[in-house]
Amino acid sequence: MRNWLYAALFAMPLALTASAQAFEGPELYDGERALYKAAQNEGIVVSFDTGPTWANWAAQFKAFQQRYPGIELVYNDLGSATTVVALDKSRNRPQADTAYYFAASGLDAAEKGLVADFKPVNFDKLPPQFRHPDGQWFTIHTLNVAFLVNKKLVKNVPESWADLLQREYKNSIVYLDPRSTGQGQVIVFAAALAHGGNEDNVAPGIDYLGQLAKSGNVLRNVGSTPYAQFIKGEIPIWIGYENDGLRAKYVDGLGDDIAVVIPKEASAAAPYAISLVKDGPNPNAGKLWLNFITTDLGQGIFAEGFVRPAVPGVKLPESVADKLPEAPQLHPLDIAKATAKKAEIDAGWAKAVLGQ
Structure with missing residues (x-):
């Protein structure tokens, strides 16, 4: 199982961008710069089940690495149920930092004790039925x-x-x-x-x-x-x-x-959710990634892939505003x-x- 998981993880790494001390421009949210600095010490975020052809993840990867030079992004594409199985099998030595799935699998992961409490940017704006009360899973698009x-x-x-x-x-x-x-x-x-x-x-x-x-x-x-x-x-x-x-x-x-x-x-x-994995190897990089995709910027990137943002009131990019009335x-x-x-x-x- 461990060999299979390792192969699945590292078959599709994204190229490491040049390191930098800090991103340019104002913060997207309070504490972003400090979290980025902590994430640079880890240097990588491992993102389970975020296949690039689904829900505009490829554009999310690109925007994240443009904003946060020096943070490598590694992903796989397992499927929701298989992701929970993989998390469970590796619970004693977690490989993932974040896990994405149909929200029903998020409930399953939380019940099995595989995910951590974390409330990202815009968490409180989500409808109650779109989030775990302690942030063990939360919806990012529908x-x-x-x-x-x-x-x-x-x-x-x-x-x-x-x-x-x-x-x-x-x-x-x-x-x-x-x-x-x-x-x-x-x-x-x-x-x-x-x-x-x-x-x-x-x-x-x-x-x-x-x-x-x-x-x-x-x-x-x-x-x-x-x-x-x-x-x-x-x-x-x-x-x-x-x-x-x-x-x-x-x-x-x-x-x-x-x-x-x-x-x-x-x-x-229908809610699609994501979680911070319990005891993941790169918790700060994981939090940086989750915060990014729940900012108004990240939510707009999902909309460009024709999935509706979970956060209410997000202004859609002009390119898709008329396509998602x-x-x-x-x-x-x-x-x-x-x-x-x-x-x-x-x-x-x-x-x-x-x-x-």
């Missing part, structure tokens, strides 16, 4: 359920959950199976919120998805993200995450052929309550949708 619509295949773009039940969308809709995917679970909550339910009452969401199945409008349910099929024009409507639709539209060349719609009744904002119908998902409903969703969805 992924939001939306309708991703290929307008070449769909004449009228649906704007609401109610619209999806119309006959014109027969055999048009794809979404992930909630029994095997986190995104599928979040979709159930989004549908529940749109029909009078909440994290404590998922029945309206299950009932709605049962109606959608009976309408004949669902083309298929899938067990993994069908992004490639969507890009190829094989899926008319994908109930998925907003950022995938925006990536297809603005990065992968589909342009005006793609509509990205937050359903007007309600939708769910205000969406008051987005509901911050209480992941602790949501996780407790998994078994109920699995059984209820299978019965309502598959008749099992």
